[in-house]
Amino acid sequence: MELEFPDPNDLMHFRLKLYADEGLYKGGKFSFSFSINQNYPIEPPKVRCEQKIYHPNVDLVGNVCLNILREDWKPVLSLDQVTVGIQFLFLEPNQNDPLNKAAARSLQQHPAVFAQEVQRSMRGQVVGGEVFDKVV
Numbered sequence: 001m002e003l004e005f006p007d008p009n010d011l012m013h014f015r016l017k018l019y020a021d022e023g024l025y026k027g028g029k030f031s032f033s034f035s036i037n038q039n040y041p042i043e044p045p046k047v048r049c050e051q052k053i054y055h056p057n058v059d060l061v062g063n064v065c066l067n068i069l070r071e072d073w074k075p076v077l078s079l080d081q082v083t084v085g086i087q088f089l090f091l092e093p094n095q096n097d098p099l100n101k102a103a104a105r106s107l108q109q110h111p112a113v114f115a116q117e118v119q120r121s122m123r124g125q126v127v128g129g130e131v132f133d134k135v136v
Helices: 079-091 101-109 111-122
Strands: 002-004 013-019 029-035 046-049
Touching: 013 079, 029 079, 101 111
Parallel strands: none
Antiparallel strands: 002 013, 013 029, 029 046
């Protein structure tokens, strides 16, 4: 994992690069943009996945479903806790709180098929009629 600041004069907008080294997404390289507004830490940061990926908790435009980025956000939470939460989504996708309902349904009903779909999608192939970004 590494942080990248495209504009060194703007520390409120940065990129998290995540390298999955275990689990279903092993070998994948993912980037998340973070945008912190003036109401932080009262409001959570805005986080988006920059690649189109096949994941129950990331929709096709990059929105991330993580409870601490929504209803469970508290001003005492840190950006480090958010990054750990994102890492955990790649180890344990949450089928019970999905943004990508088709991926969640596949994970829940056919875990072996879901694992194959994840591998195909990470290679930039088509899953469920959608072309995904190559992340391996």
